[in-house]
Amino acid sequence: MKKIIEVAKYEYTHHVAKRRFWIALLGIPVGMLAIMGLSILFSFMSFDLEPVGYVDQANLIVQEQQVPENLGFFDIFIKLIPYTDEAAARADTENGTLQGYFVIPSSYLSTYSINYFSNKQPAGDVTNQINQLLRDNLLFQENIPNLDRIMSGSQISLESLDGSQTSDGTNWHNIIVPAVIGIIYFALVMTCGGFLLQSLVEEKQNRTMEIMITSMTPDNLMIGKIIGNLAVGFTQILVWALILVIGAVIFRDKLTFLSTLDLSAGYLAISIGLLVLAFIVAAGLMAIIGATMSTMEEAQSINGLMVVPLMLPFYFFNSFMTGPNGTLPRILSYFPLSAPFSLSLRMAFTTVPAWEIIMVFAILIVSVVLVFWLSGKAFRRGLLEYNKKIKLRDLFVKEANHG
Amino acid sequence: MNTIVVNHIAKSFGDMQAVKDVSFTVRPGEIFGLLGPNGSGKTTSIRVILDIYQPEKGTVTILDGPMTEEKLNHIGYLPEERGLYQDVEVYRNLAYLATLKNMTKEEIDQKLPAWLERFDLTEHQKKKTKELSKGMQQKAQLIAALIHDPEIIIIDEPFSALDPVNTQLVKDLLIELRNEGRTIIMCTHQMNQVEQLCDRLVLIDHGTVLLEGGLKEVRERFATNQVLIQTDSDLPENLPGVAKIEKEGLYHRLTSSDGTTPHAILQQLIDNKIGLNSFEIATPTLDEIFIKVVQEGRNGHEEDN
DSSP states (O other): OHHHHHHHHHHHHHHHTSHHHHHHHHHHHHHHHHHHHHHHHHHHHHSOOSOEEEEETTOOOOSOOOOOSSOOTTOOOOOEEEESOHHHHHHHHHTTSOSEEEEEOTTHHHHOOOEEEOSSOOOHHHHHHHHHHHHHHHHHTTTOTTHHHHHHOOOOOEEOTTSOOEEOSOGGGGGHHHHHHHHHHHHHIIIIIHHHHHHHHHHHHHTTHHHHTTTSOHHHHHHHHHHHHHHHHHHHHHHHHHHHHHHHHHTTTTOGGGGGOOOOHHHHHHHHHHHHHHHHHHHHHHHHHHHHOSSHHHHHHHHHHHHHHHHHHHHTHHHHHHOTTSHHHHHHHHSTTTHHHHHHHHHHHSOOOHHHHHHHHHHHHHHHHHHHHHHHHHHHHHTTOOSSOOOHHHHHHHHHHHO | OOSEEEEEEEEEETTEEEEEEEEEEEOTTOEEEEEOOTTSSHHHHHHHHTTSSOOSEEEEEESSSSOOHHHHTTEEEEOSSOOOOTTSBHHHHHHHHHHTTTOOHHHHHHHHHHHHHHTTOGGGTTSBGGGSOHHHHHHHHHHHHHTTOOSEEEEESTTTTOOHHHHHHHHHHHHHHHHTTOEEEEEOSOHHHHHHHOSEEEEEETTEEEEEEEHHHHHHHTOOSEEEEEESSOOOSOOTTEEEEEEETTEEEEEEOTTOOHHHHHHHHHHTTOOEEEEEEOOOOHHHHHHHHHHHHHHHHHHHO
16 A cells, blocks of 8 residues: 555656646646637627717607616626717717717607717617617506516426426526536546556656566556546646636626536535546556557557547537437446546436436446456556557457466 | 575467476575576566566465565566666655655665765766666666665676676675675676676576576586696697697697596696696686587477477
8 A cells, every 4th residue: 555655646746746737737727718818808899888878859768778787797788878969979979988879869659760870880789778778668658567577588497208307498507517527527537647648658668667566566556656647637626626716706796607506415426426437447548558558659649549438428419408318328428438527417407317327337336447457467468568569459368368 | 495486487478488497496695697598588587586477387486485565575676678767866766666665765865875875876866867877877776676675686687888897886786785695686698797796597598497506516517628728848749648639829728538637637747847837627618608508408499399
């Protein structure tokens, strides 16, 4: 056990102490934030948020524009200012106080046309807002009971024919948890799995492996490496989570939907359990690849294939939304490498029977055992074959003779 | 009790039979030479001893039983293919490998500086391994094999890449370790080193044992009926008890007739008033024995096939 911890410690400090780890760690969220920030900045820059005036010659506006409560981060609000005098509105447009002004002519109720005066094109939302203002005022004068409720529309509940799937139509953001699980899993496999693969191939190329496996058993060596790299991965997740939490705290007023997230402890525990087990399976596969390949280039080309099962649930996202208990989502959630995102996603859209969840966990545990058994063989068989790669078949056939 | 008993082991890789039938014993506190030409099965035999490979046939007994993870802590190994982390500082590299031999941080911090000092590596301890010369890397690798005070030391070509000064340093160290009671298995092609260091040896080729025994015993077994003399006198054409006289540079090689002892030849030379500068029994060098045994073994191998 002591040696397993020593290996894990070495693997952890070896990667975490490297500058490239921190560059990748902080670079990814900073890069993503920078891209998001720039795109938001450019969109805002393309909006003219200066107020717009209106002159109501038809005397239709009795209720002025309401400033919406809980204005979302991405909601655009342009203030509409009433003017009694067109000349004043024109003067304010000329001196830049207004971006332009509407004139609602006295003939509006017969023509339904209004004029906009400006040297600029009206921003997209300005026309929506003046139309909204007119519509609200015209309806207000009709004295329709429950007008507010009618205007805010119906609350639609969705239910599948067998009653297993229910939704109030507003829980789209429940996919945030599976999406986060999926992204974390993908990032873990790609970075930490990559580190593991790299460390094995490097040890093989450096010939350090022979020293290592004459100090401890290959199985313990691999367990130590997986734990170490898993810890590197969790450090990565922790830092990213910290960045997300700080971001969420700073922008808490704008991210109101987060409070409606369905974050039951059981759901989170299942998702995290799937994530850890699937990562161990992926890491074990990486170890087999690392042990059987003789150069990093070969290992990376095979490793590239690992991406496919990880990406499948993303490709078939629509199938999960439209039929989370359909054949494809089910198969993907039974397959160890695609299980974390797939099952978590299904659970977000529907109620997955308990037996299925237990079965997925059983498949993952069996896979962990199988992958460990196979990678132990790959270590013995492949690690000292410096100059040639080992075929998967060899692991079963030749070692089985005297295993 | 023997330290290591290798009993009829066999190991193949696919169609290649790396070790066919190898047996030998290594006694406590000796330097044991494991010799053989390239590809003879030496490294595979060592890997079987170290439990890296499982033998298809035969057994290995080490310290009175099968190999265990605990026993690995008592073995120091310098593999043929040297291996240290190239991008890691020498001190950290060696300290990490020492922890895998169950050493505590305190023990390492106490012993490692002394080893670095002994091998003249103290000023290089902060350098990355790849920044060291080949000879320095070799010395660092030796530290990795020895720092945990192993009972059994297995070293493959310990003198490769070393200059004469460092070769002497390592030789002195091996003798010192033997005198402390450590058991050493040494693989090398340098027969002069074997002659100077080994107590016993085994010679293998094509995965089978060609020769095993004590160094003195092996040399005596291959001793010829010849003496080498150095003289300024002219030798008579016929000397009783001498079948043939050949000139080899400054020496004359005298082949005795059957049953004539070297002592009888010496007496003949004195009786014939031949002034002698030197007189020695012509025992073959280990190099000569090695070549002879391997060639005979290969001829036999071809005939078998």
